[in-house]
Amino acid sequence: MTQPAVGDKAPAINLxxxxxxxxTLSDFAGKKVxxxxxxxxxTPGCTxxxxxxxxxxxAFADLDCVILGVSKDSVKKHDKFVAKHDLKIALLSxxxxxxxxxxGTWVEKSxxxxxxxGIERATYLIDEGGNIAQVWRKVRVPGHVDAVxxxxxxx
Numbered sequence: 131m132t133q134p135a136v137g138d139k140a141p142a143i144n145l146x147x148x149x150x151x152x153x154t155l156s157d158f159a160g161k162k163v164x165x166x167x168x169x170x171x172x173t174p175g176c177t178x179x180x181x182x183x184x185x186x187x188x189a190f191a192d193l194d195c196v197i198l199g200v201s202k203d204s205v206k207k208h209d210k211f212v213a214k215h216d217l218k219i220a221l222l223s224x225x226x227x228x229x230x231x232x233x234g235t236w237v238e239k240s241x242x243x244x245x246x247x248g249i250e251r252a253t254y255l256i257d258e259g260g261n262i263a264q265v266w267r268k269v270r271v272p273g274h275v276d277a278v279x280x281x282x283x284x285x
Contacts, residue, residue: 132234133233133234133235133265133267134232134233134234134254134262134265135262135265136262136263136264136265137261137262138261138262139260139261139262140155140163140165140254140256140260140261140262141229141232141233142154142155142156143155143165143198143200143222143229145200145222145223145224145229146205146222146223147198147205147208147220147221147222147223148205148208148209148211148212148217148220148221148223149205149209150205153198153220153222155256155260156260158196159258159260160258161194161195161196161258162193162194162195162196162255162256162257162258162263162282162285163195163196163197163198163255163256164183164190164195164196164197164198164253164254164255164256164278164282165198165200165233165253165254165255165256166179166183166197166198166199166200166251166252166253166254166269166278167199167200167201167230167233167235167249167250167251167252167253168180168199168200168201168249168251169201169248169249169251170201170203170249171201171203171207171208171210171211171221172207172210172211172214175251175271176201177211177215178271179199179251179269179271179274179275180199180211180215180217180219180221181215181217182271182274182275183197183199183219183275184215184216184217184218184219185275186275186276186279187218187219189279190279190282193279193282193283193285194258195282196220197219197220198219198220198221198222199219199220199221199222200221200222200224200229200230201221201222201223201224201249202223202224202225202227202230202249203221203223203225204223204225205223207223208221208222208223230249233252233254234252235249235250235252236248236249236250237249237250250267250268251268251269251271252265252266252267252268252269253265253266253269253274253278254266255278255281255282255285257285263281263285264281266278
């Protein structure tokens with residue numbers, strides 16, 4: 131599956147979020163959207179990333195930007211993760227992996243010599259017109275939220 135690139139129309143999304151409400155990209159027409167993919171709720175890197183976005187949520191909101199996290203965890207797991215860490219961002223549940231596939235983040239990974247399929251940590255910045263403005267692949271968590279915030283400011 132090819133990964134969407136800068137300038138492409140962002141692939142559609144229709145997923146349940148923490149709390150169970152359905153979310154589509156068109157819900158945010160006219161706003162900027164940070165769509166970040168992460169491997170698993172309540173793991174060290176994913177927790178740091180979610181807390182980082184939560185700590186900066188007001189700065190993103192001031193720029194008319196919404197933050198959406200996506201993993202294959204269930205809504206129930208998202209609810210626990212949000213409650214445990216008092217997260218202020220929407221976490222979308224892509225249990226069947228369709229959105230991960232369309233964004234090219236469902237990839238072969240390897241650890242300790244074993245290969246397996248998993249979600250690549252990646253972030254897409256989508257502009258007010260629904261087009262991809264910037265892409266970060268193989269994200270390293272330290273400094274990432276600030277880099278994304280700078281990119282939103284530059285739009």
